[in-house]
Amino acid sequence: MYIGRFAPSPTGPLHAGSLVAALASYLDARSNRGHWLIRIEDIDEARTVASAAEHIIQTLAALGMRSDGEILWQSTRQERYNAAFNQLGNAVYACACSRREIADSRVSMASDGAAIYPGTCRHGLAPGRVPRAWRVRVPDANDSQTLIQFHDRWQGLIEENLAAHVGDFVLKRADGFWAYQLAVVVDDAEQGVTDIVRGADLLESTTRQIYLQRLLGFSTPRYLHVPAVVNDRGEKLSKQTGAQPLDVGNPIKALIEAAAHLGLTLSHTPSSVDEFWTMAILEWEQRFVRI
Numbered sequence: 001m002y003i004g005r006f007a008p009s010p011t012g013p014l015h016a017g018s019l020v021a022a023l024a025s026y027l028d029a030r031s032n033r034g035h036w037l038i039r040i041e042d043i044d045e046a047r048t049v050a051s052a053a054e055h056i057i058q059t060l061a062a063l064g065m066r067s068d069g070e071i072l073w074q075s076t077r078q079e080r081y082n083a084a085f086n087q088l089g090n091a092v093y094a095c096a097c098s099r100r101e102i103a104d105s106r107v108s109m110a111s112d113g114a115a116i117y118p119g120t121c122r123h124g125l126a127p128g129r130v131p132r133a134w135r136v137r138v139p140d141a142n143d144s145q146t147l148i149q150f151h152d153r154w155q156g157l158i159e160e161n162l163a164a165h166v167g168d169f170v171l172k173r174a175d176g177f178w179a180y181q182l183a184v185v186v187d188d189a190e191q192g193v194t195d196i197v198r199g200a201d202l203l204e205s206t207t208r209q210i211y212l213q214r215l216l217g218f219s220t221p222r223y224l225h226v227p228a229v230v231n232d233r234g235e236k237l238s239k240q241t242g243a244q245p246l247d248v249g250n251p252i253k254a255l256i257e258a259a260a261h262l263g264l265t266l267s268h269t270p271s272s273v274d275e276f277w278t279m280a281i282l283e284w285e286q287r288f289v290r291i
């Protein structure tokens with residue numbers, strides 16, 4: 001049974017970029033006759049904006065996308081993340097380093113632009129140092145397990161050497177919040193998600209997530225990462241780069257624009273939201289399912 005999901009962080013209203021991810025995940029679930037779930041990733045309370053989640057859920061509904069099961073809220077799941085974290089045992093260790101100390105160690109940059117952790121606290125804290133965050137150990141550079149490969153249904157073969165390009169990464173942050181990487185892996189496994197369809201900005205997180213799935217004994221879902229929507233300065237649309245909330249006054253127009261970004265041609269302009277879905281699901285199915 002296919003289970004897909006859309007997992008927005010409620011840091012602001014839905015915008016054209018997040019709609020593309022929602023649309024792609026919904027089309028893939030529908031064309032596979034599967035379930036589509038909404039999960040609200042409100043784990044980072046500092047970034048969560050009051051009522052943004054409700055706004056996102058309502059906007060999706062106005063466009064015809066409703067969760068096939070109960071909506072899961074990450075803020076309610078601390079115990080589950082804690083249990084997974086405990087299950088990791090010696091694979092995790094306390095780290096006392098500040099961002100500044102890591103930056104000053106002048107190691108190379110990780111694939112997401114962060115400094116690769118130099119491993120200072122890997123073998124225990126130096127005397128007098130206080131734990132701040134918790135990191136998971138990645139396999140050493142000479143260990144074949146450090147190379148993670150997967151096939152992405154849009155992007156093709158993706159591979160990353162965790163030791164060389166990522167380094168030991170944080171699972172529990174210095175501010176006490178669980179890291180996205182841990183929460184997403186625990187939730188996808190528990191919800192039985194078989195297919196993850198999301199924006200390509202998360203491609204570089206995927207190898208870390210596959211590594212955690214292996215450590216926790218979870219199966220790895222299939223992946224499809226759609227091109228991220230960028231603004232005219234080439235920046236990914238997000239609240240930080242000033243993306244405007246989606247105007248759902250004209251739902252068909254919003255849906256057609258998002259579909260065009262995914263390369264759907266739609267043989268004619270649909271006259272209703274229902275007609276849009278019929279056409280778009282069929283076109284998606286021909287492109288991604290019947291292959």
Ligand code: GLU
Pocket residue numbers: 006007008009041184198202
């Ligand atoms: N919450 C993440 C975001 O909004 C997406 C997580 C995911 O799809 O895995 O960027």
